[in-house]
Amino acid sequence: AQTVTQSQPEMSVQEAETVTLSCTYDTSESDYYLFWYKQPPSRQMILVIRQEAYKQQNATENRFSVNFQKAAKSFSLKISDSQLGDAAMYFCALPHGQNFVFGPGTRLSVLP
Amino acid sequence: ETGVTQTPRHLVMGMTNKKSLKCEQHLGHNAMYWYKQSAKKPLELMFVYNFKEQTENNSVPSRFSPECPNSSHLFLHLHTLQPEDSALYLCASSQGFTRGNTIYFGEGSWLTVV
Numbered sequence: 001a002q003t004v005t006q007s008q009p010e011m012s013v014q015e016a017e018t019v020t021l022s023c024t025y026d027t028s029e030s031d032y033y034l035f036w037y038k039q040p041p042s043r044q045m046i047l048v049i050r051q052e053a054y055k056q057q058n059a060t061e062n063r064f065s066v067n068f069q070k071a072a073k074s075f076s077l078k079i080s081d082s083q084l085g086d087a088a089m090y091f092c093a094l095p096h097g098q099n100f101v102f103g104p105g106t107r108l109s110v111l112p
Numbered sequence: 113e114t115g116v117t118q119t120p121r122h123l124v125m126g127m128t129n130k131k132s133l134k135c136e137q138h139l140g141h142n143a144m145y146w147y148k149q150s151a152k153k154p155l156e157l158m159f160v161y162n163f164k165e166q167t168e169n170n171s172v173p174s175r176f177s178p179e180c181p182n183s184s185h186l187f188l189h190l191h192t193l194q195p196e197d198s199a200l201y202l203c204a205s206s207q208g209f210t211r212g213n214t215i216y217f218g219e220g221s222w223l224t225v226v
Contacts, residue, residue: 091155
């Protein structure tokens with residue numbers, strides 16, 4: 001079965017600093033994608049970044065980057081130069097068939 | 113801005129009421145989803161539709177009845193709900209189930225059952 005674990009229910013970071021959110025997963029597939037989604041207080045879930053398992057290079061989107069360790073089944077999200085607007089719930093997700101399996105989320109607070 | 117719109121944003125209903133949640137996607141996608149988001153629980157997939165055909169029902173109680181008249185619209189009909197059904201209901205869409213396809217969410221409908 002596909003599982004996604006996020007071991008940090010809450011995290012905080014000082015504005016302009018860097019924070020890393022952890023995600024581990026389990027899958028029996030060899031070719032897959034992983035996603036990070038952000039859900040700000042307005043509640044719309046939006047895509048932050050995605051990674052294809054076959055690509056060795058870690059994905060990067062502006063201030064957001066991932067550290068993908070396929071053998072360890074780890075997929076962490078690094079946010080650089082944190083901004084107040086980064087405060088949100090962050091979900092790690094693993095597609096499986098017609099479903100996306102989501103982790104329980106990490107609530108990120110950004111301190112001014 | 114959002115390519116997936118949900119109405120109403122907030123709904124309070126009694127346990128004997130019948131109400132519906134509506135979702136519309138403007139992205140040209142062919143797959144649509146209903147997810148339930150409860151406090152302190154991971155997102156739970158409820159239903160999936162592909163080209164208007166239901167392709168997955170994740171053991172959802174019959175008091176939730178989905179309807180997909182076309183690839184752009186999705187409804188969730190609610191009848192005789194229980195207080196534990198109070199949650200945020202998220203609609204989403206995607207361009208099929210090909211690996212790597214992104215799923216896009218609406219802002220959600222917050223349901224309170226009293």
